[in-house]
Amino acid sequence: MKKVYLHPLPVRIWHWINAISFIVLIITGLQIRLVDKINLMSFESAVKIHSWLGFILLANYFIWLCYYLFTGKIFKIYIPPFWRPIEFIKKAFNQAKYYAYGIMVGDKNPHHPTPDSKFNPLQQVFYFIIMIFCIPLQILTGLVLWDPVQFAWLESLMGGIQIVSLIHNGLWVFYGFFLFVHIYLSTLGHTPLAHIIAMFTGYEEEHEEHTEH
Template sequence: MKKLQSRHALAIRCFHWINFAVLAVMIWSGLLIYWANDVYRIGIGRFTLFKFFPESFYSTFNIGFRLAEGMSWHFTFMWLFAINGFLYISYTIFSRDWRYGGIQQFAYLTIIFMGAGSLLTGLAVYKPTQLAWLTSLLGGYQFARFEHFWLTVGYALFFCVHIVQVTRAGWNNFRSMITGYELVEVEKPSGD
């Protein structure tokens, strides 16, 4: 017999999906900015395994020559990312919505620290003179930019793992992030 059970509060579902959309805009506008100085790669010495990003990537997603546009979106949506992220984390702590165990909890804690890291490295790159102490603390302007970039690569990897996990967990689990409820198997009452 299956029983209806509440899983995610409405607030959590809203924060989760708003975060998804806002982060998508942040990554897109971040790419428009990154294009103007696309210096990162995976490689050693002269050997480059992968360049961020190949020309084909830029042309496919129409990334090039849009620096000013990218900055205006990035510095608008940064507010939504920060506010929504703050509410998301605060609510999670206050409602003690920590029913996950072990590795999953570790993964979610990691992503929270990554979010905070993106805000701090972003601020360090945004105001390296007014917030010179922060920029210095994070290893200087170019290193803060480097960290800001790799944190974003981290989100992309997290997203892939997350999709695999959600797929493996199945429809009932995914549905709970929309409806707030899931169906759980319970034993039939005895003597039935």
């Protein structure tokens, strides 16, 4: 069994801060939104925690961005090869086929992760959308909702506070789905905890049969 260093320290720090922030933001967001139905904490506490974590998420995003920009890995890892669409679509289809069928019958994972290509085509598309569009949008809309007077320019640029809120909450709905799918997929390593452990140690154990994280 070979060990591949897939997750450098800055990425691991970013990931776990992100993970905790996401979960707490979803919970406090629920509390703020449904104060009449949920009573986990006071509205005021939920707002305070949500605001603090929003800024932590913002700072954390810059850790991720800076790391991947300065290492130049953002292009290798996150940007799907749009310039080779047929090949990419074929690979993505094979990957989807693997998750839907191959994994059940014991086929090999068509993707072999390396430090320069750690995502399979489906992951690449998803994480590209999440990191380049969803999180920045979530942060920007969050900033407007945090202080609509201070960010009035952004509010009007986005088409009004209702649209801002719709984007923020629409993404909240998406994360509600993503969080569970992400957690489930992280158990698809050669052991259920393999990918999760790798996100702590940085090293992915490469089993005879390539697995997904």
